[in-house]
Amino acid sequence: MSLSHDHEQTHSHRGHAIHAHAPDGHAHAPRRAHPGFSLLRMSSLQRLALALTLVAAIWLSVFWAWA
Numbered sequence: 001m002s003l004s005h006d007h008e009q010t011h012s013h014r015g016h017a018i019h020a021h022a023p024d025g026h027a028h029a030p031r032r033a034h035p036g037f038s039l040l041r042m043s044s045l046q047r048l049a050l051a052l053t054l055v056a057a058i059w060l061s062v063f064w065a066w067a
């Protein structure tokens with residue numbers, strides 16, 4: 001049993017190639033994820049500003065309905 005690993009060969013799993021290196025050694029940068037909107041990634045000040053804006057909008061709609 002050989003403990004060496006040849007990176008120039010394509011690895012396969014049940015006949016399907018799952019890993020291969022470019023012959024020139026050119027590596028591709030990983031694809032960057034573009035996460036959507038998340039309240040958890042916002043700072044506390046940003047969440048507070050959003051909450052105050054929503055509260056003000058609700059109160060403005062209440063006063064508008066009473067008028």
